[in-house]
Amino acid sequence: MDERLLTAFLTVAETRNVSVAARQLNITQPALSRQLQKLQRHLKVELLQSHHSGVGLTAAGEEFLPVAQSVVDEIRKAEAFARMLSIGRFSEITFAAPGTTLIDVVIPFVATLDSSELHSHVIETPLGTSLEQAVNTADLVIMPSAPPKEFASIALVELPVxxxxxxxxxxxxxxxxxxxxxxxxxxxxxxxxxxxxxxxxxxxxxxxxxxxxxxxxxxxxxxxxxxxxxxxxxxxxxxxxxxxxxxxxxxxxxxLSVWLYAGWRADHYAYDDVQALAERLARFAQARYPRLTPGPIDPTVRL
Structure with a gap:
């Protein structure tokens, strides 16, 4: 199945607007419409329906949505694994975390990594997103709750409220x-x-x-x-x-405090590399927030 067609469908499902989806995909609206039509002809089922406020999913589209997302996620994981085999090392990672954790912990940590050795991506995930959902699009998920036992995980740092x-x-x-x-x-x-x-x-x-x-x-x-x-x-x-x-x-x-955890798939193709990076992140976070102390004070403000 063509990944481009599935990605087109997923983007329209997320935006509920063909024009907005086309801009996100950097293609024209007619080109996107043709991709959607091709996908529906191939599947022999209507996935989308137009209405006054944009585009919605049919009942079949709602059921097909998680399947399409899973297929795209697996294709991207396979591509990442193939790149690792090609160059002989783990070279690309995606972090996911809620917005505050991204800004205060993950992005400062990524800034310490050698981008010539490891290319990093960061994505924001809503607090209510389950680890099961997040690990479909990210290698390492940082979250303020203990991951389920079926996932690999470590505790990172305790942050006071x-x-x-x-x-x-x-x-x-x-x-x-x-x-x-x-x-x-x-x-x-x-x-x-x-x-x-x-x-x-x-x-x-x-x-x-x-x-x-x-x-x-x-x-x-x-x-x-x-x-x-x-x-x-x-x-x-x-x-x-x-x-x-x-x-x-x-x-x-x-x-009053919040514990941060790092979680990843127990069957991740680069398990050892991800675990090593999670442990490095833990050391970074604990150094940044030693003994329940606040993070860096704004240097532009004189206390």
């Missing part, structure tokens, strides 16, 4: 904040798409507390920006920005 305050906040000199105190403040958090929010909400629920003043944002950096003037506390795992001061959040005798 920080309470960030501005330099003029009364808590600026404190290293720890009790959860009971925190909920009395104006708390600025991310959405539940972020693990820091889920950990915070879970701790509040377990403690039987409520948060009268809570502001929700779409990113940890925006949350920090909103409290940079001294109004409120940002509850995030991101590295510090805007000269904010971090403090650990204590719930009982425990620090």
């Amino acid at each position: 920080w309470a960030y305050v501005a330099p003029n906040h009364p808590w600026v000199d404190r290293d720890e904040i009790l959860l009971e105190e925190l909920v009395e403040e104006r708390v600025v958090v991310t959405t539940t798409d972020f693990m820091s929010r889920r950990v915070f909400d879970g701790a509040v629920d377990v403690a039987g507390l409520t948060v009268p003043q809570i502001v929700e944002t779409n990113s940890g950096r925006v949350a920090q920006a909103l409290v940079a003037t001294g109004n409120g506390v940002a509850v995030v795992t991101e590295d510090a920005y805007f000269g904010l001061k971090p403090a650990k959040i204590m719930s009982g005798h425990k620090i």
Whole structure:
């Protein structure tokens, strides 16, 4: 089966718009339409249907979607394996992680790698994506939850959920904040798409507390920006920005935190190479965040 035709179908299924899909594939809309028609003729089934807001999948298209994705993923893995056999070494890897982890951990790590020896790709994967889904498109998946036992994995680093305050906040000199105190403040958090929010909400629920003043944002950096003037506390795992001061959040005798794990397929064709890279990533992450300390402070801001 032609990979180009399957990729065309997958891109239209994702965008639900032929014009947008054509731009992503760098081909003309008529060329994309011909590819879709060719695929449907070959399969002898209608996969797509037009409607007023774009293109949707038929019932058959919905069922065929995961099969098409699996075939494309396997073709790409076979090509990568063939390249490794051709040059005699593992030379290309794809990392996947949620956005915050990509920015704070994965991309800084990739910057330390020798690109002449190992070509790296990074892709963002939503927090709710399962490892089973993520390993279909990535060699090494970094996620804030322990992978299922059928996958190879290692623990990378424990990251605190920080309470960030501005330099003029009364808590600026404190290293720890009790959860009971925190909920009395104006708390600025991310959405539940972020693990820091889920950990915070879970701790509040377990403690039987409520948060009268809570502001929700779409990113940890925006949350920090909103409290940079001294109004409120940002509850995030991101590295510090805007000269904010971090403090650990204590719930009982425990620090609120998130563990990062690296997971990969147990049958990966370059298992040993991927494992070695995961172990290297663990050493990097632990050096970057030693003993539950915050990540690099914004060097452009004088504390």
